[in-house]
Amino acid sequence: MYRLLEHTADMGIEARARRLDALFVQAARGLLDILFGTPCPGRGRQNLALQVEACDREELLVAWLSELLFVVQQRGFRPSGLTIDAVNAGHLGATLCGAFAPEEAAPLREVKAVTYHRLSVVETEDGWKARVFLDL
Amino acid sequence: MTVKVEQIDAWRWRIPRQGAMHTEGLVYASRAMMDRLRQEQALEQVRNVATLPGIVGPSLAMPDIHWGYGFPIGGVAAFDADQGVVSPGGVGYDINCGVRLMRSRLTAEELRPLLPRLTEKIFQQVPSGVGSCRSDLSLTAAEQRQVLLRGARWAVERGLGSAEDLLRSQAEGCIAEADPEQLSERALERGRRQLGTLGSGNHFIEIQYVEELLDPQIAEVLGLFPGQITVAIHTGSRGLGYQVCDDALRVMLRAAKKYAIELPDRQLCCAPLSSTEGRSYLAAMACAANYAFANRQLITVAVRQAFEDTLGLGAEALQLSLIVDVCHNIATWEEHRFQGQRRRLCVHRKGATRAFAPGHPVLPACYRSIGQPVLVPGDMGRYSYVLVGTERGMEETFGSVCHGAGRVLSRHRAKKAAHRRDIFAEMARAGILLRSASRATVAEEISEAYKDVAEVVQVVEQAGIGRPVARLRPLAVIKG
Numbered sequence: 001m002y003r004l005l006e007h008t009a010d011m012g013i014e015a016r017a018r019r020l021d022a023l024f025v026q027a028a029r030g031l032l033d034i035l036f037g038t039p040c041p042g043r044g045r046q047n048l049a050l051q052v053e054a055c056d057r058e059e060l061l062v063a064w065l066s067e068l069l070f071v072v073q074q075r076g077f078r079p080s081g082l083t084i085d086a087v088n089a090g091h092l093g094a095t096l097c098g099a100f101a102p103e104e105a106a107p108l109r110e111v112k113a114v115t116y117h118r119l120s121v122v123e124t125e126d127g128w129k130a131r132v133f134l135d136l
Numbered sequence: 137m138t139v140k141v142e143q144i145d146a147w148r149w150r151i152p153r154q155g156a157m158h159t160e161g162l163v164y165a166s167r168a169m170m171d172r173l174r175q176e177q178a179l180e181q182v183r184n185v186a187t188l189p190g191i192v193g194p195s196l197a198m199p200d201i202h203w204g205y206g207f208p209i210g211g212v213a214a215f216d217a218d219q220g221v222v223s224p225g226g227v228g229y230d231i232n233c234g235v236r237l238m239r240s241r242l243t244a245e246e247l248r249p250l251l252p253r254l255t256e257k258i259f260q261q262v263p264s265g266v267g268s269c270r271s272d273l274s275l276t277a278a279e280q281r282q283v284l285l286r287g288a289r290w291a292v293e294r295g296l297g298s299a300e301d302l303l304r305s306q307a308e309g310c311i312a313e314a315d316p317e318q319l320s321e322r323a324l325e326r327g328r329r330q331l332g333t334l335g336s337g338n339h340f341i342e343i344q345y346v347e348e349l350l351d352p353q354i355a356e357v358l359g360l361f362p363g364q365i366t367v368a369i370h371t372g373s374r375g376l377g378y379q380v381c382d383d384a385l386r387v388m389l390r391a392a393k394k395y396a397i398e399l400p401d402r403q404l405c406c407a408p409l410s411s412t413e414g415r416s417y418l419a420a421m422a423c424a425a426n427y428a429f430a431n432r433q434l435i436t437v438a439v440r441q442a443f444e445d446t447l448g449l450g451a452e453a454l455q456l457s458l459i460v461d462v463c464h465n466i467a468t469w470e471e472h473r474f475q476g477q478r479r480r481l482c483v484h485r486k487g488a489t490r491a492f493a494p495g496h497p498v499l500p501a502c503y504r505s506i507g508q509p510v511l512v513p514g515d516m517g518r519y520s521y522v523l524v525g526t527e528r529g530m531e532e533t534f535g536s537v538c539h540g541a542g543r544v545l546s547r548h549r550a551k552k553a554a555h556r557r558d559i560f561a562e563m564a565r566a567g568i569l570l571r572s573a574s575r576a577t578v579a580e581e582i583s584e585a586y587k588d589v590a591e592v593v594q595v596v597e598q599a600g601i602g603r604p605v606a607r608l609r610p611l612a613v614i615k616g
Binding site: 004006007008009010011055058059063066070073074106107108109110112113115116117118119133135136 | 176177178202203204205206209225228229230266267322325326335336337375378381382385386389390401402403405543544545546547548549574576577580616
């Protein structure tokens with residue numbers, strides 16, 4: 001699950017999940033919710049593979065959300081679903097399901113970037129918890 | 137963690153040096169502003185900036201300070217050329233986001249009957265909204281390279297604007313150290329079709345009138361008179377700038393480790409100004425800054441055309457001339473006198489505006505007697521101010537003032553406050569025509585989401601770091 005965090009000028013996402021891969025899915029759903037008001041803005045069935053690398057889990061979270069943001073905002077991909085195929089401390093492979101169809105859903109707002117401000121990915125007693133802020 | 141704050145006088149507050157801080161913090165605020173600030177993270181961010189290596193003078197915050205990411209919005213920090221660092225987070229994602237102000241020969245009474253047509257025309261001619269791009273202008277790789285190298289000069293050389301536009305822009309609309317080779321393919325891709333677009337969020341074009349002259353002598357030098365129509369444009373480097381910052385942060389995270397720089401917040405990641413990483417970032421930042429200058433120049437040309445078409449008057453009759461173009465997200469090399477010595481410093485302004493004092497050698501001759509003019513926009517429902525820089529500002533803030541009103545409500549709270557209200561009708565009742573690509577943006581940008589800019593300007597004036605010249609009232613607002 002995820003919840004959106006208040007910030008004076010921007011917005012944040014707090015995600016929780018039992019497993020690390022599910023945590024990255026929840027954070028992505030939070031980003032899509034901020035962009036479109038729904039975590040599943042698309043209808044298409046085309047698969048799009050994404051690969052990102054970073055030097056730790058926190059930076060991997062930023063890299064993953066930034067990649068998703070790029071294909072959505074710049075390339076017009078509208079995801080109808082997403083799965084994390086593999087994730088460890090430095091690498092993430094994901095498959096987006098959807099279509100390059102910007103007309104399917106118009107973003108509510110522009111997200112400039114995913115920031116490193118107060119960024120965290122921590123293991124908790126019942127799984128994983130992440131916090132990330134976006135620049136709007 | 138609570139940040140210790142000591143009151144210096146009615147408008148200044150000190151964050152004493154402690155822990156890893158290399159210097160103290162200095163915040164310009166009224167007591168009421170400080171009471172609000174204590175409840176958010178911005179003071180902690182002023183303190184964090186003070187821990188960066190090579191900082192010269194205090195970690196400063198202007199009175200529009202609010203919670204940012206890394207640096208506070210409203211933050212100013214100067215760094216020594218040899219010992220200091222450059223931090224992309226201290227510039228922000230929207231590199232050279234800034235404002236420009238134009239004056240005209242028209243009065244509000246003359247324009248009022250044509251205002252709806254004019255507003256619609258500008259709205260049609262300047263693409264705005266989320267991801268706005270130009271269908272009629274896609275830059276070739278060679279053209280884009282020239283934009284990145286030459287900024288607003290590129291536009292003026294193509295007949296889009298005048299030499300006077302350049303003269304009245306910060307850095308004459310072009311930062312010299314730009315190197316397009318430092319930009320990623322993604323940054324170039326994102327910039328290809330967005331030149332001449334407004335974007336969304338708090339970006340705007342505003343048709344205003346001069347409501348009151350607060351310093352008639354300086355106003356006369358700026359060519360301002362009561363009731364006169366002015367136009368303000370607020371936008372930046374669009375997706376290209378965001379990508380330049382994003383790319384640089386990844387490099388700087390590694391650089392901070394390489395140079396053993398302790399970071400209280402990863403968003404403050406940085407590298408020595410003299411390092412390869414630092415120089416590369418400054419060269420890429422200059423490209424994005426030049427893109428932003430060219431962006432505002434193209435919008436200026438579109439606005440002038442809309443005025444000419446709607447009023448059926450030529451450029452000579454309208455005299456829509458630039459007063460100033462200023463950057464509020466940038467790091468620039470500047471010479472300052474600090475503790476009796478001339479120093480070459482890299483001044484980061486994140487949501488703050490350069491406002492040099494009268495007599496400063498970088499000012500154009502037309503402004504040398506009055507100081508650098510600055511536009512401080514308020515929210516869309518109230519007013520904006522024209523200020524000029526002061527000598528005290530040079531002494532205390534490296535010649536910097538606020539950049540706007542500063543948010544007080546989160547977007548979520550603003551949206552809640554706007555729920556079930558017709559903001560367009562409310563604005564119309566206040567005599568302001570509002571046109572926007574998005575109702576959601578309008579809800580997030582309601583007046584109550586911002587401090588009253590008059591209170592912000594009052595702090596600047598009372599502290600002596602800027603001098604108010606005129607107050608401008610909006611007649612029509614175009615939001616992204």
